[in-house]
Amino acid sequence: MLVAFNKQINAEMYSAYLYLAMEAYFQSINLTGFANWMRAQTQEEMMHAMKIYDFVFERGGQVTLEAIDKPPFTWDSPLAAFKEVLKHEQHVTALINDLVDLAIKEKDHASNIFLQWFVTEQVEEEASADAVIQRLKLTKDNASGLFMIDAQLAQRIFTMPAADEAA
Numbered sequence: 001m002l003v004a005f006n007k008q009i010n011a012e013m014y015s016a017y018l019y020l021a022m023e024a025y026f027q028s029i030n031l032t033g034f035a036n037w038m039r040a041q042t043q044e045e046m047m048h049a050m051k052i053y054d055f056v057f058e059r060g061g062q063v064t065l066e067a068i069d070k071p072p073f074t075w076d077s078p079l080a081a082f083k084e085v086l087k088h089e090q091h092v093t094a095l096i097n098d099l100v101d102l103a104i105k106e107k108d109h110a111s112n113i114f115l116q117w118f119v120t121e122q123v124e125e126e127a128s129a130d131a132v133i134q135r136l137k138l139t140k141d142n143a144s145g146l147f148m149i150d151a152q153l154a155q156r157i158f159t160m161p162a163a164d165e166a167a
């Protein structure tokens, strides 16, 4: 379980890195609202990584940090970037489900309960990426539609969950 949690810390850090790369991409094409959404997403992924990091210590385990893979740096379009977000989140959901399976197999009830937060979080992660994809599909590359979405995504603010939620 400990090895698997350490791997998941790395996967969450990679997620943060991927979204930070996407933020830079959106900055480079002057879609600052999209970039803001990615910044919030990066912070959220860092929070996920730290949540697991803290849990490992709480359970008396040792955190071992591995190298983080290099993310891509450009995408063909905002839609292509968000399709990758969704694909990546589906991959993370599969990793979380594998962790739950392992916790059940090892009769590690504490880890299983801890992981339920991530199971719920992944539903939201996939839904929020898909919501942007659906809006982007509606615009059909129309510039004014794109700027409207950009203005909406500019509203997103990352808020650290309260201590009892984050624990």
Ligand code: FEO
Pocket (backbone or CB within 6 Å): 012, 015, 044, 045, 048, 089, 092, 125
């Ligand atoms: Fe940490 Fe986006 O899942």
